[in-house]
Amino acid sequence: MTDSPAIETRELTRRFGSRTALQSLALCVPQGCIYGFLGPNGAGKTTTIRLLLGLLRPHQGSIFLYGEPFTWERRDLLRDVGALVETPSLYPHLTGRENLDLTRRILGLPIARVAESLELTGLCADAGRVVRTYSLGMRQRLGLALAWLGKPRLLILDEPANGLDPAGTREWRALLRQLAKEHQVTVFLSSHLLSEVEHVADHIGVINRGQLVFQGEIGNLRGCQPPLIVRVDRPHEAAHLLRAGGWRVVEDSNHALSVQAASETDAALVNRALVMGGIHVCELCRQEDTLEDLFLRLVAQADAGGAI
Amino acid sequence: MSSFFRVLTAEGLKLRRTLAFRLAVLAPLFIVILQFTIELVRGDEESGAPPGTNPLMGFAQGILTFWTIVLLPFCAALIAALLAALEHQGENWKHLLALPVPRTCIFAAKWIAAVGLLSLSSAVLVAAYCLAAGILQAVKPGWSAASWPLPTIIQRAFLGLCATSLLLSIQMWISLRWRSFIPGLAVGVVSLVVNIIILPAGMFAANLFPWCLPAIAMAPHSPHRVLGVAWGLLGGVALGMIACWDLSHQEHQ
Numbered sequence: 001m002t003d004s005p006a007i008e009t010r011e012l013t014r015r016f017g018s019r020t021a022l023q024s025l026a027l028c029v030p031q032g033c034i035y036g037f038l039g040p041n042g043a044g045k046t047t048t049i050r051l052l053l054g055l056l057r058p059h060q061g062s063i064f065l066y067g068e069p070f071t072w073e074r075r076d077l078l079r080d081v082g083a084l085v086e087t088p089s090l091y092p093h094l095t096g097r098e099n100l101d102l103t104r105r106i107l108g109l110p111i112a113r114v115a116e117s118l119e120l121t122g123l124c125a126d127a128g129r130v131v132r133t134y135s136l137g138m139r140q141r142l143g144l145a146l147a148w149l150g151k152p153r154l155l156i157l158d159e160p161a162n163g164l165d166p167a168g169t170r171e172w173r174a175l176l177r178q179l180a181k182e183h184q185v186t187v188f189l190s191s192h193l194l195s196e197v198e199h200v201a202d203h204i205g206v207i208n209r210g211q212l213v214f215q216g217e218i219g220n221l222r223g224c225q226p227p228l229i230v231r232v233d234r235p236h237e238a239a240h241l242l243r244a245g246g247w248r249v250v251e252d253s254n255h256a257l258s259v260q261a262a263s264e265t266d267a268a269l270v271n272r273a274l275v276m277g278g279i280h281v282c283e284l285c286r287q288e289d290t291l292e293d294l295f296l297r298l299v300a301q302a303d304a305g306g307a308i
Numbered sequence: 309m310s311s312f313f314r315v316l317t318a319e320g321l322k323l324r325r326t327l328a329f330r331l332a333v334l335a336p337l338f339i340v341i342l343q344f345t346i347e348l349v350r351g352d353e354e355s356g357a358p359p360g361t362n363p364l365m366g367f368a369q370g371i372l373t374f375w376t377i378v379l380l381p382f383c384a385a386l387i388a389a390l391l392a393a394l395e396h397q398g399e400n401w402k403h404l405l406a407l408p409v410p411r412t413c414i415f416a417a418k419w420i421a422a423v424g425l426l427s428l429s430s431a432v433l434v435a436a437y438c439l440a441a442g443i444l445q446a447v448k449p450g451w452s453a454a455s456w457p458l459p460t461i462i463q464r465a466f467l468g469l470c471a472t473s474l475l476l477s478i479q480m481w482i483s484l485r486w487r488s489f490i491p492g493l494a495v496g497v498v499s500l501v502v503n504i505i506i507l508p509a510g511m512f513a514a515n516l517f518p519w520c521l522p523a524i525a526m527a528p529h530s531p532h533r534v535l536g537v538a539w540g541l542l543g544g545v546a547l548g549m550i551a552c553w554d555l556s557h558q559e560h561q
Contacts, residue, residue: 016561050402050560050561053402053405053406054405054406055402055405055406055559055560055561056559056560056561057559075408075409075410075411076408077408078406078407078408079408081406083403083406085402085403085406086399086402087399088403089398089399089400089401089402089403089404090398090400091322091394091398091400092398093324093325093326094321094322094324094325098321098324101321102318102321102322103318103403103407105314105315105317105318105321106314106315106318106404106407106409107314107407107408107409108310108311108314130325146403
């Protein structure tokens with residue numbers, strides 16, 4: 001039981017009328033990781049989260065939280081889960097402290113938990129102000145404090161950095177890292193801000209049109225060797241030459257070619273073939289893909305019907 | 309049960325600084341001040357009550373009539389809508405319903421909070437009546453010998469409150485089910501108009517129409533008073549339970 005994934009879904013399917021929002025989703029979120037759940041708008045991220053929190057019922061499939069089957073009737077399992085779904089659910093006429101106290105009362109927690117959550121999120125000084133006077137960043141932090149109040153083993157955060165400025169986003173990153181590192185919390189972080197996930201997540205899942213198109217460690221995703229970028233004086237001729245040699249080449253703009261060359265030896269062979277063919281090689285490098293590039297490539301491949 | 313009480317204390321905290329709480333206090337004050345002003349303007353010897361009757365009872369009757377026919381049903385509609393709006397406006401359901409407590413507790417606590425606010429209104433009504441009646445006795449020599457009908461007032465206010473349960477359950481169900489403020493208020497206002505039409509007409513249907521029940525329960529000589537209170541109270545509790553069951557089985561999209 002202790003090795004069970006924090007979240008596991010099997011064949012999870014959900015429809016809205018005739019539209020299938022999720023199709024046989026098989027998530028596996030290991031314990032203690034920060035799992036970035038990526039997907040374009042309308043891909044099914046929020047539907048997945050609402051299913052994980054018991055706000056929606058699945059039409060097919062099952063959900064396991066720490067190895068225990070989670071159903072509509074097993075709400076007690078949510079004791080281990082803290083959530084922030086899109087905008088934080090706050091009462092603007094109450095102070096920050098009162099908002100936390102409200103959830104504390106429902107969960108039957110000691111009063112000290114309020115101060116701990118306020119301290120973690122750096123809101124102690126503003127805790128006595130009514131929430132309607134809070135900035136967006138402060139509201140997001142209070143939302144995290146609410147999610148963290150019961151010291152859950154699993155935090156589910158849906159687009160938590162939405163609308164935050166760069167400083168606020170950086171604060172968020174630091175907070176999430178702190179939670180994961182110091183408290184061994186599993187964080188399930190849904191976002192369309194790819195750079196945001198890239199900076200904090202160690203595992204990612206990519207969803208597109210209700211289907212999971214990639215799941216695993218970021219390192220594995222990067223393990224797919226990025227193409228070799230070759231800048232030459234005569235790109236068209238160079239492309240023709242390399243294709244004749246059996247290389248897969250895509251002509252890029254700006255006199256550059258993108259060549260599928262897996263190893264460093266391959267890179268040397270490409271260079272030699274070009275030089276021997278009388279092409280001047282101005283630059284030869286392997287451009288590291290950002291997560292955004294990988295994400296867009298995965299989504300494009302999934303849209304084209306390719307399996308990852 | 310402990311979950312329910314925990315949710316209930318949270319509901320109590322939520323009411324701080326809300327319009328619903330202010331309304332519960334100000335609405336009965338408004339009707340008492342209005343009636344008090346009328347009695348003051350009438351002068352020393354005049355009274356709204358028929359000759360030979362207790363002027364303090366007449367003063368109370370004026371307050372209770374307006375309260376039960378108009379303000380109490382309208383307050384119930386507004387309080388239900390305002391309490392539901394607390395959750396609808398901030399999309400707070402997604403947080404509340406994802407907490408590890410039975411959903412029926414969340415909705416039952418909301419219903420009890422509404423009953424609590426209407427009880428507060430009734431208490432404020434009785435307290436404000438006492439204050440106003442005391443002042444009237446002091447300033448109107450003709451009223452100084454009148455006996456205080458306090459037990460009668462408390463009994464009628466309590467019965468009216470019990471009979472309000474059914475209409476409150478209807479209003480709560482509508483307000484919690486739909487995000488918009490409009491369905492709840494529309495039902496409240498239309499039913500209030502129907503109430504004002506059918507109640508004076510003496511139609512038997514008025515004894516079953518939820519919005520007429522508070523007035524029937526407070527009317528001292530109504531032959532259907534017991535029926536009105538029982539129907540209002542038991543119907544309200546039964547409908548409240550059905551509403552809690554229905555709402556707790558709803559998905560939150």
